[in-house]
Amino acid sequence: MLRFIILIAAISFSACSVTKSTQSMHPFDGGSVGCGNFIVYKLSGDNQEYVSVVLDVTSIELQKMQAYSVDKAEVVKVKRKKYDGPINASLCNDVMMQKPNELLEEVAIDGIVEVYVDLLEKEKAEKKEPYKVTIVLKKIVFETMTIDYLRLENINVGWLPG
Numbered sequence: 142m143l144r145f146i147i148l149i150a151a152i153s154f155s156a157c158s159v160t161k162s163t164q165s166m167h168p169f170d171g172g173s174v175g176c177g178n179f180i181v182y183k184l185s186g187d188n189q190e191y192v193s194v195v196l197d198v199t200s201i202e203l204q205k206m207q208a209y210s211v212d213k214a215e216v217v218k219v220k221r222k223k224y225d226g227p228i229n230a231s232l233c234n235d236v237m238m239q240k241p242n243e244l245l246e247e248v249a250i251d252g253i254v255e256v257y258v259d260l261l262e263k264e265k266a267e268k269k270e271p272y273k274v275t276i277v278l279k280k281i282v283f284e285t286m287t288i289d290y291l292r293l294e295n296i297n298v299g300w301l302p303g
Contacts (some may be wrong), residue, residue, distance in 0.1 A: 167192075167288045175296035176233030181276050183293050188227040192255060192288065193220045194276055203258045204268055211252045211281065219249035221283050223286070245285075252281035252288070271300040 169192055171184030181197040197216040201207070208219040222228075226241030255277040259268065264270040273295045281288040 167286060167291065169207055169288070172229065173293045173296050174229070174232045175274070175298040176296065176300060179274070179298045180190070180233070181274070181293055181296050181298065182232050183249040183291060184229055188229040189225070190221070191228065191232070192278070192291070193218075193222070194218070194278070194283075196256060198266075200206055203263050205258065207256045209254045209256070211249045211254060217254050218232070219252065219254060219278065219281055221245070221247045221286065247283040247285065248282045249283055252283075253279040255279065269299070271297050274298055
């Protein structure tokens with residue numbers, strides 16, 4: 142009887158420790174920056190890492206919503222970079238300060254990038270004026286990390302630094 146109780150207790154405790162999290166664990170909870178025609182950055186909380194989305198808007202027509210598969214679309218690139226110090230002051234800045242050392246660079250190998258542009262913002266883009274976009278990253282796979290979901294809202298693009 143005692144063996145039976147010990148066996149049940151062991152199964153109960155081991156069952157409790159075998160839980161898996163489905164939530165994406167990534168460091169990108171810092172600010173967002175956009176520039177150029179079309180580069181968007183999402184920073185980590187310590188400003189030492191970012192994920193970037195570069196979209197070749199010269200080869201597409203902006204629509205209300207567009208989705209691109211990272212492994213198939215040549216018009217979109219998603220990168221992750223990590224540095225040994227804060228990088229945020231160097232993004233979208235044509236006056237380059239001393240940049241921290243790059244520790245890691247990865248290009249996404251899979252996932253979906255959704256781009257949202259409302260009608261008013263699309264009209265601004267067509268006039269070559271700065272405009273706002275919302276980017277949603279879904280199941281973005283890098284060699285060392287997966288971003289299950291990341292939303293970047295109302296990011297200004299369509300302008301050049303300087």
